[in-house]
Amino acid sequence: MTSAALWPGAIALLAALMVVTRDSIVHALMYLVAMLLALAAVFFALGAGFAGALQILIYAGAIVAVFVFVVMTVDSTPEALAREKARLRRGWRGPALLVALLLLPLFGGVGIAVGNADPVPVKAIGALLFGPWAIAVELASFLLLAALLTARHLARWEEKP
Amino acid sequence: MIPALTVYHLLLLVPAPALAAFMVLGLAPVFLHRRLVMLIALAGGTAPLLAMTGMMGLCLTGQCRGVAPIFTLQVGTAIVDLALLLDPLSMITGMTVTLIGACVLIYSIDYMAGAKTADLRRFFALMNLFLAAMLAMVLAGDSIVYFLGWEMMGLCSFFLIAYNVFSDPAVAAGRKAFIMSRIADALLLGGLLLLFIAAGSVRIDALIAAGLALPEGQRTVIALLLLGGALGKSAQLPFHTWLPSAMAGPTPVSALLHSATMVAAGAYLMARFAPLLAASPDVMLVMAVGGALTAAFGSMTAIFQSDVKRLLAFSSISQIGFMLLALGVGAPAAAMAHFVTHALFKSLLFLAAGDIAHSAGDDTSIAAMKGAASRRPLAFAAFTIGAASLSGLPLVTAGWWSKEEVLDAVLGSGGAGRALWVLALLTAVMTAIYAFRPVLIALKPGPVDAHPHTPGLATRIPLVLLGFGSLTGGLLVGPVIRLLGGVHPEMPAYSVVVAALAPLTGLAISWQLSRSPQLADWLAARRLLRQGLQIDxxxxxxxxxxxxxxxxxxxxxxxxxxxxxxxxxxxxxxxxxxxxIDRFRSDGFDSGWMALAGTATPLWAVARRSQSGRARDAVMALAGGTAGLLLLGWMTA
Amino acid sequence: MTALFWLAAALFGIGLFGMMARRSLLFQLLSMEVMLAGPALAFVAAGAARGDAQGQGMFVLILVLAAAEVGIGLSLYLRLSRIADVSDVDTISDLKG
Known part of the structure; x- marks a missing residue:
């Protein structure tokens, strides 16, 4: 089960690297889709079919679609791309060092006892979400509503002051 | 999480139509035609009556004790379970409220005909919201729904008193009512919370059981807090001053909220928690004495009023005093019977007075009632019936039967009961005096109609219905008391005779008053008494x-x-x-310290540069900090 | 299974790198998606390892968080793009001390 998950996992890792290093936002977005789909494959391989389906539907489907709309507003002339490239080239060492420092303890410290567990049925997830976690789901709905109102308020067209 | 549905969940249908009507009228962002507004308001106002009638049918077939759980949440050891409750008490109160509410809303269709559409919509939205809130409170099976309804009623009361938003006195009266009832509501909330802490549940039966298990001292405190809440809502001494000012609202509002239903909520509260209060004899005594004093004070002040609506307001204060008196002597059944009949005749009085005032050019003074008998015969007849029922003319009126129950319960309680009984009898005499004063003045010839139009069907139906109820409602008193588990104490014959003579005496005195101008002048000159001893x-x-x-x-x-x-x-x-510090002169040591302090400025300038204002730098700092903490944790683990 | 957690940590790290190294606001938002994918994977993997539904339950909540974040982030981006140079967030430093 785990080994089947590692191949798409590797693809996700590569795609993620590509996302943060591309000059063109459209390329980065395509790699993001690839990464999300690869992660969905990882979820399926782990037996978490529900999470995988949601990943494809909502993440790769809806959230990325929203990005696509916004990408249309971006300046993508060759000069802009060159500027982007120059900026990344100038300042990648510091962040890379910081991330390496952060990952070192994470890689060293993480470990989990592997059990032979059965895949979780979707019914159990539903029972969890609408049973003991009902309050959390309600709070999540509050969050979404607040985000909706905020987004509407922020994106409203106004005369420049 | 979702409880199984039972037949008692039909209780939800009782407040739901009124709430739905409020939502449409108050919140729908579309223009509604005038007729549509009235239609929605009427539907929201009358549908609860139908639903409640169904519940009464359920009740009378013997299934009169049921709980409809709505929502349950377990938080630690405490259980929050909202529920509606059907029992004889809530059934009788709910029936009364829905009946009066339907009558008043029908009447309002005609009465408010002169208002602008936007005002009309606001008025009916609030009336429907009030109805929903009151029904939620009446049918509540837990303290949360109860308090929610209680507070919503107060809010509607505020908005409806200040309905005429361009009139400063009306807005001030609304604010006064709101603030005074807030003070009392805080007491009630305190009592309910203390009970909740003891019970760990919000169900009313659990609250009562837990309250009874508490030690004497705490129980008394809780009972006093609940009593305080009831006194405020019911405008009893010392909170009574808001009710006469509240008459600034439209007459249907006064009829529904400020006489028949909302202000009697205090009596309902006391009846709901009657078992708990019965265990605190001292509080019961306070309630009985306070009720009797308020009754006497209200009726005495009512005699001196020159305005019909203020007269009726003091009359409501006085009659609810009767209810609390009955509750105080341990006869909740008699109190609720009086609640039912009082709701019938007091709303009748208000509606009739409103129609008569309309015909006198919206003048609500008693003097303006002259000639009402010829101008508006139906309204005059209704007012007379209401006044007769209010003063309790023997045998033929509903008021007599319920007042008789209250008086008998008071006399039967022994001890201080005899003194209270005498006071209550005096009150009954005074009640008849003030009740018939407007009637006798209305008989005199007066000016012709200011709005010569025949009142429509919407005015006549409620008047006839409520008038019929005010006469024959006495037949209900016996069944109501049996249903609530009350007993009628055996009374000596003299008490019945004396009680029957009291209103007749009052009627005779009122007759004398109306014939003698000197007496009337004397009445008019008593400013101090007219203003309720100027407690305001x-x-x-x-x-x-x-x-x-x-x-x-x-x-x-x-x-x-x-x-x-x-x-x-x-x-x-x-x-x-x-x-x-100023006592010491500065020296070299001080200067050294100051120099050291001075170096802080350049240091600050350096440190300030770290505040670049750039989001990326903040992220880097966060990442660096997290990395540092993780490294620390990993290496020390 | 441990490799999956390494993968999750690496995804988070890559996203964080993007957050810090990129100066275009839109790239930073994309990097944030990558960052969120890391913990999501960790939760699902842990849930799968233990046979517990709570892993995927947390995933649903993260999904909601991501949706809210994208909504607000992109509307902020659109708003900012009218008044500032969003291709270089370092120019937006009005909070400078």
Missing amino acids: VLYQAWFVQPFQRLVDRLSGVHGTTPDPFGAAPVTMMLWLKRQL
Whole structure:
């Protein structure tokens, strides 16, 4: 089960690297889709079919679609791309060092006892979400509503002051 | 999480139509035609009556004890379970409220015909919201729904008193009602919360059981808090002053909220928690004495009124005093019977008075009633029936039967009961005096109709219906008391005769008053008594003005230092500095310290550069900090 | 299974790198999606390892969080793009001390 998950996992890792290093936002977005789909494959391989389906539907489907709309507003002339490239080239060492420092303890410290567990049925997830976690789901709905109102308020067209 | 549905979940249908009507009228962002507004309001106002009638049918077939759970949430050891409750008490109160509510809303269609559409919509939205809130409170099976309904009623009351938003007195009256009932509501909330802490549940039966298990002292405190809430909502002494001012609202509002239903909610509260209160004899005595005093005070003040609506307001205060008196002597059944009949005849009186005032050019003074008998015969007949029922003319009126139950319960309670009984009899005499004063004045010839139009069907139906109820409602008193598990004490014959003579005496005195102009002048000259012993003025002088002075002082309006609390520490530190530091002269040691302190400025300039204002730098700092913590944790693990 | 957690940590790290190294606001938002994918994977993997539904339950909540974040982030981006140079967030530093 785990080994089947590692191949798409590797693809996700590569795609993620590509996302943060591309000059063109459209390329980065395509790699993001690839990464999300690869992660969905990882979820399926782990037996978490529900999470995988949601990943494809909502993440790769809806959230990325929203990005696509916004990408249309971006300046993508060759000069802009060159500027982007120059900026990344100038300042990648510091962040890379910081991330390496952060990952070192994470890689060293993480470990989990592997059990032979059965895949979780979707019914159990539903029972969890609408049973003991009902309050959390309600709070999540509050969050979404607040985000909706905020987004509407922020994106409203106004005369420049 | 979702409880199984039972037949008692039909209880949800009782407040739901009124709430739905409120939502459409109050919140729908579309223009509604005038007729549609009236239609929606009417549907929302009458559908609860139908639903409640169904529940009464359920009740009368013997299934009169049921709970409809709505929502359950377990938090630690405490259980929050909202529920509606059907029992004889809520059934009888709910029936009364829905009936009066339907009648008043039908009447309002005609009465408010002169209002602009937007005002009409606001009025009906609030009336429907009130109805929903009151029904939620009546049918509540837990303290949360109960308190929610209770507070919503107060809010609607505020908005409806201040319905005429361009009239300063109306807005001031609304604010007064709101603030005074807030004070009492805080007491009620305190009582309910203390019970909740003891019970760990919000169900009313659990609250009562837990309250009974508490030690004597705590139980008394809780009972007193609940009593305080009831006194405020029911405008009893010493909270009574808001109700006469509340008459600034439209007449249907006065009929529904400020006489028949909402103000009687205090009596309902006491009846709901009757077992708990019965265990605190001292509180019961306070309630009985307070009720009797309020009854006497209200009816005495009502005699001196020159305005019909204010007269009826003091009459409501007095009649609810009767209910609390009955509750105080341990006869909740008699109190609720009086609640039912009082709701019938008092709303009738208000509706009839509103129609008569319409015909006199919206003049609500008693003098303006002259000639009402010929101008509006139906309204006059209705008012007469209402007045007869209010004063309790023997045998033929509903008021007599329920008042008789109250009086018998008081006399039967022994001890202080005899003194209270005498006081209550005096009150009954005074009740008849003030009740018939407008009637006898209306008989005199007067000016012709200011709005010569025949009242429509919407005016006539409620008047006839309620008038019929005010006469024959006495037949209900016996069944109501049996249903509530009350017993009628065996009384000596003399008490019945004396009680029957009391209203007749009052009627005779009222007759004398109307025939003798000197007496009428004497009445009119008693300003102190007309203003209810000027308790309002005392409140103004004792509470309102000192509070305003305090606020003015704190805000520095009159040239005083603003915010004295904030200024006090500064003044103190300055004083300390003068006392301790200024006494020493500066020397080299001081200069050294100052030089050291001076280096802080360049250091600050360096540190300030880290605040670049750039989001990326903040992220880097976060990442660096997290990495550091993780490394620390990993290496020390 | 441990490799999956390494993968999750690496995804988070890559996203964080993007957050810090990129100066275009839109790239930073994309990097944030990558960052969120890391914990999501960790939760699902842990849930799968233990046979517990709570892993995927947390995933649903993260999904909601991501949706809210994208909504607000992109509307902020659109708003900012009218008044500032969003291709270089370092120019937006009005909070400078």
